[in-house]
Amino acid sequence: MQLDHIVLQVGSAEFALLDILLAGGGLALLLIFITLIVTWRAQAARQAERLEAMRRASELEYRLAEMAGSLRNFADQTQGAQAHLTRTLDERLDLVGQRVGHGLTEQTERTAQSLSTLNERLAVIDAAQKNLTSLSTEMISLKDILSNKQARGAYGQGRMEAIIADGLHSKAYAFQPTLSNGMRPDCLISLPDSELKLVIDAKFPLEAFNALRESKGQSEVRAAESRLRNDVAKHVKDIAEKYLISGETHETAIMFVPSESIYAELHEKFEDVIQKAHRSRVIIASPNVLMLLIQTMQAIIKDSAMREQAGLIRIEVSRLLEDVGRLGERIGDLQKHFGAANIDLEKLGVSADKITKRAIRIESLELEEPAKLADSAPKLVSSNP
Numbered sequence: 001m002q003l004d005h006i007v008l009q010v011g012s013a014e015f016a017l018l019d020i021l022l023a024g025g026g027l028a029l030l031l032i033f034i035t036l037i038v039t040w041r042a043q044a045a046r047q048a049e050r051l052e053a054m055r056r057a058s059e060l061e062y063r064l065a066e067m068a069g070s071l072r073n074f075a076d077q078t079q080g081a082q083a084h085l086t087r088t089l090d091e092r093l094d095l096v097g098q099r100v101g102h103g104l105t106e107q108t109e110r111t112a113q114s115l116s117t118l119n120e121r122l123a124v125i126d127a128a129q130k131n132l133t134s135l136s137t138e139m140i141s142l143k144d145i146l147s148n149k150q151a152r153g154a155y156g157q158g159r160m161e162a163i164i165a166d167g168l169h170s171k172a173y174a175f176q177p178t179l180s181n182g183m184r185p186d187c188l189i190s191l192p193d194s195e196l197k198l199v200i201d202a203k204f205p206l207e208a209f210n211a212l213r214e215s216k217g218q219s220e221v222r223a224a225e226s227r228l229r230n231d232v233a234k235h236v237k238d239i240a241e242k243y244l245i246s247g248e249t250h251e252t253a254i255m256f257v258p259s260e261s262i263y264a265e266l267h268e269k270f271e272d273v274i275q276k277a278h279r280s281r282v283i284i285a286s287p288n289v290l291m292l293l294i295q296t297m298q299a300i301i302k303d304s305a306m307r308e309q310a311g312l313i314r315i316e317v318s319r320l321l322e323d324v325g326r327l328g329e330r331i332g333d334l335q336k337h338f339g340a341a342n343i344d345l346e347k348l349g350v351s352a353d354k355i356t357k358r359a360i361r362i363e364s365l366e367l368e369e370p371a372k373l374a375d376s377a378p379k380l381v382s383s384n385p
Helices: 017-147 149-167 206-214 218-243 260-269 271-279 287-308 310-363 370-376
Strands: 006-010 013-016 173-175 187-190 197-202 253-256 282-285
Touching: 149 173, 149 187, 149 197, 149 287, 197 218, 206 218, 206 260, 218 253, 218 271, 218 282, 253 287, 260 271, 260 282, 260 287, 271 282, 282 287
Parallel strands: 197 253, 253 282
Antiparallel strands: 006 013, 173 187, 187 197
16 A cells, blocks of 8 residues: 555545654654653652652751750740749748738837837826826815815915915015014015015905805895905905004005906906005905016016125126236237247247258258358357457
């Protein structure tokens, strides 16, 4: 069979056997080539997959190594942190224990101090309670004293004597003296630069005052006021008639009322009684007024004593001036001695400077010629003619 024989016709195209064989061979070659390419690509893909797997395995191994190192570092850090935490906790616990112990000690001390203070305050309260008990007893006794007329008079006199004794010298007053008429006032005070004595007599119209304070109706009030007015007027009259003696006592006497409330009541509601007492040359005085009067008299007595000592003071001042003059003269003499001593000290300083300069020249071997030394040496003056 010939190779150029037409064996296939497609449309107008005719294909010989040779063309078909060539086409088949080319197709077979193409298939083989395609197969080789596919096989090569598959091998390349598998090789790439193996390389990628190896790369991933290496990367995974590297990451595992890093992770292991990180874990070791983390474990070391965790162990260090745990040790530091343990030390910190131990230190904190020790500090807390010390603080708790110190706090308990301070609390114990404060509790002990509080208990001690409480005991002291309880002791003070006990003492105050005892004082209140004694005060209540004294108040009862004072009430008993004030209820007795003679005891009340002694109380007023005692208070007056305490005020006078605290403010004046013992030679300036006398208690319960006897006057020329035989009367005995509660106190006589000697006045400076005068032979007259000031009379002070204590009166305590407490019964009439209590009756006035306890009265309720108008009739009771008027009766109590009349009683108090009459009692005070009687006391004023007794003092004026008994103790005001011309040439012996001062023309004015003091009626001491040992109660500020009675004194205030008299000045507030019984002005007529006060004026009547003034006309009788009797001054009503409360404890505060008497204390002010005594202080004024004390100043007057001191001023009189100063006037009496004025001559002696002048003599002492003149002697003091003479002593000051002598002191000034002696200071002048001492200044002269100091001036002479300063001059001598200056001369000694000059000599010391010269000696120092000569020693420096000798030390530096700056010796002068013998002739110059002889000329410059100080010449001694002979004492012989």
